[in-house]
Amino acid sequence: MRKIVIVCLMLxxxxxxxxxINPNSGSLIESINQDDYAVLIPFDSSPIRDYHGTYLGRPDxxxxxxRLLDKSKAYFDPKDYYLSEGQILTPTLLGNLVKRExxxxxxGLNPPSGSLFPSGNGEVTLLDAVIVADIxxxxxxxxxxxxxxxxxxxxxxxxxxxxxxxxxxxxxxxxDRLYTYxxxxxxxxxxxxRTLTDLEDMPLYITLYSTESMDSTLPGHFMGEGYFDGxxxxxxxxxxxxxxxxxxxxxLQDPVIDASFLIxxxxxxxxxxxxxxxxxxxxxxxxxxxxxxxxLTIQAKTFTEVHALIQYVASLLEGFEQKNYVMIVKxxxxxxxxxxxxxxxxxxxxxxxxx
Numbered sequence: 001m002r003k004i005v006i007v008c009l010m011l012x013x014x015x016x017x018x019x020x021i022n023p024n025s026g027s028l029i030e031s032i033n034q035d036d037y038a039v040l041i042p043f044d045s046s047p048i049r050d051y052h053g054t055y056l057g058r059p060d061x062x063x064x065x066x067r068l069l070d071k072s073k074a075y076f077d078p079k080d081y082y083l084s085e086g087q088i089l090t091p092t093l094l095g096n097l098v099k100r101e102x103x104x105x106x107x108g109l110n111p112p113s114g115s116l117f118p119s120g121n122g123e124v125t126l127l128d129a130v131i132v133a134d135i136x137x138x139x140x141x142x143x144x145x146x147x148x149x150x151x152x153x154x155x156x157x158x159x160x161x162x163x164x165x166x167x168x169x170x171x172x173x174x175x176d177r178l179y180t181y182x183x184x185x186x187x188x189x190x191x192x193x194r195t196l197t198d199l200e201d202m203p204l205y206i207t208l209y210s211t212e213s214m215d216s217t218l219p220g221h222f223m224g225e226g227y228f229d230g231x232x233x234x235x236x237x238x239x240x241x242x243x244x245x246x247x248x249x250x251x252l253q254d255p256v257i258d259a260s261f262l263i264x265x266x267x268x269x270x271x272x273x274x275x276x277x278x279x280x281x282x283x284x285x286x287x288x289x290x291x292x293x294x295x296l297t298i299q300a301k302t303f304t305e306v307h308a309l310i311q312y313v314a315s316l317l318e319g320f321e322q323k324n325y326v327m328i329v330k331x332x333x334x335x336x337x338x339x340x341x342x343x344x345x346x347x348x349x350x351x352x353x354x355x
Contacts, residue, residue: 027041027145027146028040028041028082028145029041029043031078034078035073035078036069036078037069037078037081037082037083037140038078038082038083039082039083039084040082040083040084040141040145040148043084043085044084044085044087045085046085046086046087046137047087047089047090047091048086048089048090048091048094048137051091051094051134052134052136059213059217059218059219060158060209060211060219060220061136062219063219063220064136064156064158064209064219065136065138067222067240068136068138068154068156068207069083069138069154071154071205071207071222071225072138072140072152072154072205075152075154075203075205075227076140076151076152076154076203076205080142081140081141081142081151081152082140082141082142082145082148083138083139083140083141084138084139084140084141084148085138085139086136086137086138086139086153087137087139088137088139088153088193088196088199089135089137094134094135096108097109097132097135097189097192098110098132098133098134098135100112100113107188107189107191107192109131109132109157109185109188109189110129110130110131110132111128111129111131113128114127114128115127115128117129117131117173117181118177119171119172119173119174119177120173120174120176120177120178121171121172121173121174124171126163126171126173129160129163130160130163131159131160131173131178131181131182131185132157132158132159132160132185133158133159133160133211134158135155135156135157135158135189136155136156136158137153137154137155138153138154138155139152139153139154140152140153140154150198150202151202151203152202152203152204152205153193153199153202153203153204153205154204154205154206154207155189155204155205155206155207156207156208156209156222157182157185157186157189157206157207157208157209158209158211159178159181159182159208159209159210159211159223160211161173161175161178161210161211161212161220162211162212172212175210175223178208178210178223179208179223179224179237182208182223182224183208183224183226183235186206186208186224186226186235187226187235189206190204190206190226190228190233201230203227203228203229204227204228204229204233205225205226205227205228206225206226206227206228206235207222207224207225207226207238208222208223208224208225208235208238209221209222209223210222210223213242214241214242214243214244214247214249215242215244215247217244217281218242218244218281219242221238221240221241221242222238222240223237223238223239223240224236224237224238225238238285238286239284239285239286239287240283240284240285240286241253241283241284242281242282242283242284243281243282243284244279244280244281245257245258245261245279245280245281245282246258246261246262246265246280250280250282253284253287254282254284254289256321257282257289257292257320257321260319260320260321261280261294261320263319264278264294264316264319264320265278267316268296268309268312268313268316271308271309271312272298272305272309274298274299276296276297276298277295277296277297277298278294278295278296278297279294279295280292280293280294280295281293281295288323288324288325289323289325290324290325291325291326291327291328292320292325292326292327292328293327293328293329293330294327294328294329294330295329295330295332296309296313296329296330296331296332297332297333297334298331298332298333298338299333299334300333300338306331306333306338306339309331310331310338310339310341310351310353313329313331313341314329314341314349314351317329317341317343317349320343322347324345325345326342326343326344326345327341327342327343328340328341328342329341329342337354338353338354338355339351339352339353339354340352340354
């Protein structure tokens with residue numbers, strides 16, 4: 001039997017212990033989930049955080065960060081490593097990396113000035129294409145938390161797949177061409193990191209992320225990865241994508257979940273007398289559903305109808321085929337979040353009502 005937990009956020013906050021961790025103790029913020037990383041404190045913000053805020057929208061910077069951590073666990077086990085914001089790339093180093101390659105900047109990851117970039121679509125080329133838009137870094141430490149030692153670094157190279165020409169036309173680089181270029185630049189990044197002091201043999205995990213998505217509201221996707229330990233390592237391709245429900249793509253990619261979503265939407269819309277907006281966003285990793293987020297938007301009039309809707313929606317989650325994916329349901333009233341419902345991998349349901 002599935003377990004349902006209901007949490008009122010006001011009560012939860014009021015019941016919190018008054019004990020806090022001294023941010024200057026050189027200690028750790030232990031993870032709530034045993035499968036996640038403990039975080040080193042004092043927490044040092046990334047020196048390139050402002051650059052990320054300029055070139056990565058919210059869907060992408062959340063997706064890049066969360067998936068990079070998940071993917072890193074295959075090489076940096078949370079039981080053995082602590083997590084820290086990236087500190088190796090400075091604004092100057094990142095600026096040089098995302099600039100064009102030249103005699104003065106041999107490690108630039110973008111094509112040389114004046115070059116034509118093959119798009120992979122026949123003879124179509126791009127003049128002065130900017131392919132590498134950003135690099136996201138996460139660091140991993142080992143040893144005593146009072147004197148931790150850097151023991152591994154993960155990077156995500158952010159790649160522009162669609163380019164707008166001066167006449168407004170858009171050209172999309174093929175996935176194969178982008179992966180080839182991205183993996184070449186990933187190896188170039190690895191060689192550059194090896195030139196930095198004390199990083200000659202540092203384990204490096206480098207991923208490739210395309211900002212291309214089927215809808216502007218959806219994140220992009222990871223398309224490649226490589227783990228480099230010392231001088232050895234190579235890239236392999238990833239198959240990841242997001243699908244929007246309802247859509248023709250979703251119905252073709254996953255007809256079972258698409259059918260479940262349509263039944264869920266019909267049942268919820270029949271429950272509330274007024275119009276209700278319902279969309280779904282699913283992430284697929286190697287063609288298997290990995291995460292499903294449903295967003296309901298209503299115009300709430302009474303607490304009772306909201307409370308009843310929350311219970312009803314939680315019960316409807318039984319209608320989705322149970323696989324190895326997490327479900328999140330957000331119930332919003334215009335711009336206010338009324339409830340969050342999560343179904344975890346074990347099928348347990350937790351409800352948070354943040355009022």
